[in-house]
Amino acid sequence: MLIDGLLIGGLIIVVGIGFSLCFGVMHIVDFAVGEWVMLGAYTGFILARYFGHDPMIYLPLVFLIFCALGLAIYPLIYRAVSGKRHNPVLMGLVFTFGLSILAKGGALSVWGYHIQSITTWLSGKSLALGPLTIPALRFSGFLFGILITLLLMLFLYKTRLGITIRATAQDREMANLLGTDVRKVGALVYSLYAGVTGMSGILIGALFSIHAAMGVKYCTMAFFVVVLAGMGYVPGVIIAGLILGLLQSFVGVYIGGRYNLLALFMVMYGVLLITPKGILRRGI
Amino acid sequence: MPLKNAHTQPHTSAPSWRWALLGLALLIAFLLPWPLSPLWIRIATEVIMWAGLAQSWNIIGGYTGYLSFGHGAFFGVGAYMTGIVMLHLGWPFALGLLISGIAAALMAVIIGYPTLRLRGAYFAIATWAFGEMIRQIATILEITGGAFGMQLPAYLNLPFFYYLFLLVTGLTYLTTYLLLERSPFGYKLLAIREHEEAAEMVGVDTVTIKIKAFALSAFFPGVLGGIYAYWVTYIHPDSVLGAQLTDFMVVMAFLGGIGSLWGPFLGAVVVQLVNRVLWLVWGEGTFYLIIIGAAICTVVLFIPSGIIGLLQSRIFLPGTAWKEIRKKVKW
């Protein structure tokens, strides 16, 4: 129970970092984040089913596919956000909201309401780590989360491109004045975010289950993490992800699984009312 | 300096043919149940209900510019209130409706005070979170029947519900017309939407006005929810508090044209029509969601003022339409 909670927290951190950057760089709230997860899961599922091999092998491929998808959709989002009509942030929000309905409708139409799950060679196996026996799948999920988060942080903090992205996320106007092509940075961020989120989808699908309407749950979690962290503030995402994990475990064990989402919503709502810029007050 | 264009002042009374058209439409609406089969009466009733819901959302979303993504909660609260009042207290239906409306409005005032302080995207997320919270709570509480919902006594009189929905939706539109299109209140809401700080600078009490608008936008869904509960006789959290309710309201308002009087009505008609047509052709399905999603995306990208906006810019002449689309698609 405890591990499950931390695990989902860890995976959501990966999604959350991308999501937070999207907001910082492009000022859009991607309501379709849950759908990216869902589509990633289904893609992994389909690839494994029709081409054989273990779904995990397709992780890199899914990453590329979703990067491409993100890159393709980005110009539309950019257009939605830079319209003449007032309130570009809200227009972007409504647009991604429309995308999420589109994706969900598509998924429901193609796959119906059946619940699937992804099985890999890791499913059901266990690892012996000292005194503990840990399910292999959960362990790999955990590793995946840490690995990708590390890679992302390395990219963001140690590479020139990454620093540019962070700068743009914190102060778009200034970055613009300093010569950064904000539009290109946005495209990069969005496609990276889509790729990473799609990949996480496979793991989430393997660890939990896949169904066409699963997007809402992960959308909620992504929002939770980003709201607590403060929109646009990446380090906060890690802390918030851990809080998410702990909260899920706590609620699952002591109060009852069906109160999970309620707890998430209550905390999220509370944070928005009290410290809208995140617990650490570093959000935009 | 003399005033020019004295005859084109803003918000002049609509030309008389428009009033005649409205009268005719109302007459048709009134007589509609007579020739229709029960199935079509039901469909018409749904369209009318959604027209009312979409307009209610429009009050806070379209006119005031605060996108409420949890608005379905007011509908659900209304539905449950009527259910509880009728089942557990044995009070008459009419009273239940009134209580539903007031309860929804009250809830709006209570959560509005802290939540309306948030800007744009944060407000959207907060209301979304709030809406889901209410749904979760309804699933848990005993008085609402938990996840199993509530079963209300049946009252099988289709035309009754049709006329009741017509009445309440009509009231919604009338109120919107009087309070938002033709009064200082409406102007102030638009000012808040366009530039809230500047509005404060010219003496608009934004906090109070926003709360009033929010309460107004919650009252009607509350009443409509109450009618709905009695109409379908069985309600449960997913049917009256699900996110798809808010989704529909938002889509209809956007598609028809946010911030306009008749936009939501058009949007409701179009969406329901598409839904029904697809249902008839393909059977019960989720394909309409794809259409809806694509529709919102298209609206945001190319026609942010909705169908009403298109009509107002006289763009439905074939040649002009194509030229305009070509112009806009040049990214």
Place this chain on the structure above:
Amino acid sequence: MLLQSHDLTKSFGGLVAVNQLSLKVEKGTILGIIGPNGSGKTTFFNLITGMLPSDSGKVIFNGQEITKLRPHRIARLGVGRTFQIPAPFSQMTVLENVMVSAFLHTSSMKTAKKKAEEVLEKVGLDEKADFQVLNVTLEDRKRLELARALAIEPILLLLDEVMSGLTPVEVKSAINLIKQMHHQGLTIIVVEHVMDVILSLCDRVAVLDYGRKIAEDTPQKIVNHPEVIRAYLGERYRARG
């Protein structure tokens, strides 16, 4: 004494934008506020009008303390303000923009419309009353800012860099307009960069630098004030002055 600020202070993070600012404005006069960019002029306006909460200090208007009041209350008491970058209500016409202000004193559509038309005539925008704000030039938007502020029937008017972006001809026209309003009894505080404007309009001038008042006097004396010269032109020039 129409407006007084006592030791008004406001910081953003580590930066002190307004530093114990004490200013006085006599009724019926025009006060000019000048200072280099970032000296806190707009922040000062934001503090007076209630848009920003101050960290410490007081603001007294017309005998009443308005420090903690919300902006719309302060507007009701008679403080009008224009924004440096015009902030009109975009999806409305010019007339409708001004009507919103007019609703402060009336609930009747007819009366508000008449009032708005009168104000528009005063600023010279009556011919464009039915224009959509989006289709209107910068100079007209500035006039609209003014009209919107005037329609609330203010006693004190705060003008934030109205002249920026205007051609010399437009500036002359704006100066005349301001003088007219002054003659009609309005007390005005003008924030400006252009010294000619300050010289031709103001009874007194206050100079800000890094949020502090470094001088306050008549325009003529200010121009020759050593601190002012230093602030604007830098240390090197002071020695020569």
